[in-house]
Amino acid sequence: MKAAVITSFNHPPQYADIAEPVPKHIQEMQVDVLAAGLHHLTRGRASGAHYSSDAVLPFVPGVDGVGRGADGTLRYFVQAPGQPGSMAEKTVIMPEYSLRLPEVCDPIRVAAAMNPAMASWLALRCRTGFLPGQKVLILGATGSSGQMAVQVALYQGAAGIIAAGRNQQKLAALADLGATDTVTLTDPKLGQLASEVDVVLDFIWGENTGKLMMSLLKYRKDRTQQLTWIHVGSMAGEEAPIPGALLRSADVQIIGSGLGAVDAQEILTELPLLVSEIVSGRLFIDVNVVPLSEVSCVWNMVNSSERIVLTP
Structure with missing residues (x-):
């Protein structure tokens, strides 16, 4: 064959x-x-x-x-x-x-x-107790996995979906998929715009992760409000320097989502509903x-x- x-x-x-x-x-x-x-x-x-x-x-x-x-x-x-x-x-x-x-x-x-849909689906449903009405920031939203993440977050009842990426033209199209706000990764307004999110789906990771975390927390009104930062992709690199002061000064949980982080049986349990949503269009x-x-x-x-x- x-x-x-x-x-x-x-x-x-x-x-x-x-x-x-x-x-x-x-x-x-x-x-x-x-x-x-x-x-x-x-x-x-x-x-x-x-x-x-x-x-x-x-x-x-x-x-x-x-x-x-x-x-x-x-x-x-x-x-x-x-x-x-x-x-x-x-x-x-x-x-x-x-x-x-x-x-x-x-x-x-x-x-x-x-x-690509499974990445955000498992992250929100299996790795964190995401609740309808919470807000999500998606880093790397213009890729196929990021585009699916916008839709999955909307499906899960997110009240706010901030899509961040490099391509402005592709970002603009995400509003039709459910993004409430779009912003480029280099825009200094990113931290302020995303300051009150509950969950970050990070498809980028890499050298600038710590800087993005600090820019977000700089504008956060209540640093005891839990922020769950989920590493789901490494488009910018596998290693991310995280300042220790950041972890001491705010309620930040950094977790991963992928093969091993989610039990295989749990993945199989989640797949039928995801398949149903894809088949339905x-x-x-x-x-x-x-x-x-x-x-x-x-x-x-x-x-x-x-x-x-x-x-x-």
Whole structure:
């Protein structure tokens, strides 16, 4: 069969022939892959840089997808540890790591939206006791995950959603998705505008995180009001210097949300409702559909506002 095959951590995958995967245990199922999203997590694992990467060369990348099971059902699946990747004509899954989809759904949209939506969905529902009426700041809101975060925060009942990013044109479009305010990351008004938020969804992290925290707290009327800063992405770097004085002078909780921070069973419990919202069309995402044969051409393509979906 044809698949995207990683033979070096330093190069994009090649479209090549590889042996068809077959179930090795009674709990496994072979599926015909219909669509697989090209996510930041997928690239990170394929490069060996992501903390969850444990692949041995060569291997097929892809962490999730939509496929047709051997039982004839349409499924969204997440690859369990040790399962082959989803960027192939066929793969093997664990059915308990999958969800049945209605036949009327769009497999492309599900494959595109689930991973980027999951970041903010799990952060708000599993990592903090977010309540309707609270306010959210989203750092890195112009990327596909950030755009989904605006919509997820609105779905969760946020009273205020401040979207911060670098691209002013893309920021302006977020008002239609639910953002109550938009601001560039370099705008000195960011700290004042976001001074009373309850939760920060940080897709950026990196060197300027501490400065952003200090600029927000500078204008906070009551520093005993809890601020939960959730690290969900590292677009600006994996390390963030945090001043000790900041932690002593305000009620700030810094936590992470990702694989390991959220229990796998809890993730599976959350997925049905998220799938339902995506299938219904209530959560929007820009999609770029590309044939799997062109995987090496688009692997390093950067357009943060749309999600590439590969189709065998």
